[in-house]
Amino acid sequence: MVRTKKAYLLMVSVVMIFIVYVLYHNFVQDPQAAEFLHLKTDLKRTLHVDAWLTVMRIHVVFACLSMVAGAANFSAWIRMKYPKLHRMIGYLYLMCVLIVVVTSGYMAPYATGGKASSMAFNLLNIIWAAFTIVAIVKIKKKQVLSHRKWMTRSYAFVFTNLAIHLLTSLFHGGFGLAYTDSYKIAVYGSIVLLIFLAELVIRIVYKKA
Numbered sequence: 081m082v083r084t085k086k087a088y089l090l091m092v093s094v095v096m097i098f099i100v101y102v103l104y105h106n107f108v109q110d111p112q113a114a115e116f117l118h119l120k121t122d123l124k125r126t127l128h129v130d131a132w133l134t135v136m137r138i139h140v141v142f143a144c145l146s147m148v149a150g151a152a153n154f155s156a157w158i159r160m161k162y163p164k165l166h167r168m169i170g171y172l173y174l175m176c177v178l179i180v181v182v183t184s185g186y187m188a189p190y191a192t193g194g195k196a197s198s199m200a201f202n203l204l205n206i207i208w209a210a211f212t213i214v215a216i217v218k219i220k221k222k223q224v225l226s227h228r229k230w231m232t233r234s235y236a237f238v239f240t241n242l243a244i245h246l247l248t249s250l251f252h253g254g255f256g257l258a259y260t261d262s263y264k265i266a267v268y269g270s271i272v273l274l275i276f277l278a279e280l281v282i283r284i285v286y287k288k289a
């Protein structure tokens with residue numbers, strides 16, 4: 081129990097630090113996303129920068145909100161003391177996921193790495209939306225344990241951007257692969273990694289249930 085609480089606090093800390101970094105980087109340090117867009121060297125279609133930036137900003141804001149909402153709902157204290165709040169935050173999380181998925185769908189055709197990355201992002205869109213909807217269906221059927229497991233699988237995907245950047249740095253900076261190839265590998269790699277991590281957490285946290 082104590083270990084679970086410590087792991088939860090660690091996760092919340094990572095989420096908070098990451099959110100501050102993402103908001104600072106995308107709204108203060110590089111609001112035109114010049115650094116990121118500069119690396120899109122092999123685009124097959126014209127990128128309308130203003131529209132892309134607007135969509136990307138909506139994407140970032142709701143992505144951060146989904147991280148906060150999800151983290152709040154894993155709190156046993158909120159769940160037990162304020163079940164109505166838990167439900168409201170749950171629907172807020174679902175709405176955020178759907179907005180992130182729709183905005184991602186707009187950006188996917190322009191993804192760094194071309195068609196391979198676009199396909200991986202679309203796969204991510206389907207998986208994330210599906211896992212989240214399954215989690216909601218489970219609680220509608222009063223299957224509490226199953227709901228928590230599916231929400232764990234869903235929440236793993238709020239770490240998509242972090243995982244993509246870490247894996248890209250590993251393959252590009254660490255192994256010396258070209259940036260675009262590293263990015264492609266990172267998008268597919270993050271799907272595998274996040275599904276694996278979710279299953280690991282489920283096995284550790286819910287093993288006695």
Ligand code: HEM
Binds near residue numbers: 239
């Ligand atoms: C929930 C946490 C997430 C955050 C904080 C986040 C943040 C960002 C940011 C800042 C960008 C701009 C590029 C960059 O700096 O990486 C971006 C791009 C993008 N994100 Fe997300 N994102 C999240 C989750 C997701 C998920 C789950 C998906 C897919 C289902 C997704 C799909 C995309 C796509 C397609 C792009 C454009 C990539 C490109 O142009 O190469 N994001 N995201």
